[in-house]
Amino acid sequence: MATKQGVHANSFSMSDKVKIIEQEEIRPRSAKIISGVIEGMVLLMALVLALLIRTTWLETAVVISGSMKPTLPIDARLLVDHREALHGHWKRNDIVIFRDPPHWPKDVYVKRIIAVPGDVVQLIDGQVFINGEALSEPYLAERPHPENYGPWKMGPEQYFMMGDNRNDSEDSRDHGPVLDSDIHGRATFQLWPMSGFGKLH
Numbered sequence: 001m002a003t004k005q006g007v008h009a010n011s012f013s014m015s016d017k018v019k020i021i022e023q024e025e026i027r028p029r030s031a032k033i034i035s036g037v038i039e040g041m042v043l044l045m046a047l048v049l050a051l052l053i054r055t056t057w058l059e060t061a062v063v064i065s066g067s068m069k070p071t072l073p074i075d076a077r078l079l080v081d082h083r084e085a086l087h088g089h090w091k092r093n094d095i096v097i098f099r100d101p102p103h104w105p106k107d108v109y110v111k112r113i114i115a116v117p118g119d120v121v122q123l124i125d126g127q128v129f130i131n132g133e134a135l136s137e138p139y140l141a142e143r144p145h146p147e148n149y150g151p152w153k154m155g156p157e158q159y160f161m162m163g164d165n166r167n168d169s170e171d172s173r174d175h176g177p178v179l180d181s182d183i184h185g186r187a188t189f190q191l192w193p194m195s196g197f198g199k200l201h
Contacts, residue, residue, distance in 0.1 A: 058082070060191065061097055061110070067163035067170065068095070068110055070141045071200070077192035078110075078200075082185030090159060092116050092130070094186050095200050098161070101182040104175040110187060111171055112139075115160035122150035123173070126166075139164045139201075149173055159183070 063076040072078070072095070080097055090096060092113055099108045115121040120131050126144035128135040129151075144166040154160060158177035163169025172178065190196045 059185070061187065063110055065110075066168060067165050068112070069165040069168075071095070071112075071139050071164045072110065072187075072190070073193065073196070075192075076190055076196065078187045079189035079191055080185040081188050086186060087180055087183070088157070090116065090180070090183060090186070092119075093201075096159075096161075096183050097185050097187060098178050098183045101175070101178045104178075108184075109161070111161035111163055111169070113159050114162045114172070115154050115177075117154050117156055117158055119160070120151050120153045121160045122152070123147055128162075140166055142167065147173075152177075157181070 059080050059082060061078045061080050063072045063074060063078065066074055082097075090113055092115065094113045095110065096113060097108065097110050100106045114128060114135070115130055122129045125146040125148065128137065141164070152160070154177055157180040159180065160172045160177050162171045162173065187200055189199055
């Protein structure tokens with residue numbers, strides 16, 4: 001009887017252990033499935049958010065010419081704000097991206113806004129004048145070649161664009177103003193190279 005009782009006791013203990021092991025195996029399996037579902041949902045939400053941001057707000061661009069040196073070197077990676085709300089509110093000194101304006105060669109350009117609607121722009125010996133006042137341009141790396149241009153008054157929705165590399169830039173001096181509707185967005189931040197990392201001015 002003692003032996004039977006002993007065997008019976010041992011059998012009960014082993015069965016109990018088996019149940020505990022089975023429960024422990026089920027729980028980790030369920031936890032892994034739940035964790036995988038949560039991670040998948042987070043990844044999907046991140047992708048949707050990234051797509052939404054790119055579609056309605058921000059995107060990246062790469063500089064492929066030297067017309068904006070030294071502000072923007074070739075191969076610089078930029079963050080571009082292209083919200084629709086910006087149209088009609090571009091400001092002088094904004095660095096903008098625009099594409100295929102009339103009277104310009106078909107291309108995508110990055111330039112600085114020098115004059116906005118209503119401004120009178122004029123160049124005298126290379127110095128830019130806006131509404132009769134000399135424009136301060138600390139971003140220029142070298143003295144512009146002496147040239148004369150204008151005066152030219154910007155019409156409604158017209159913007160006068162020039163490159164910071166003034167002596168090696170094809171811009172509004174050659175092809176005229178750019179319309180608001182042709183401006184795609186404002187370059188707000190340089191991502192690369194790291195030497196120029198930060199907000200653009």
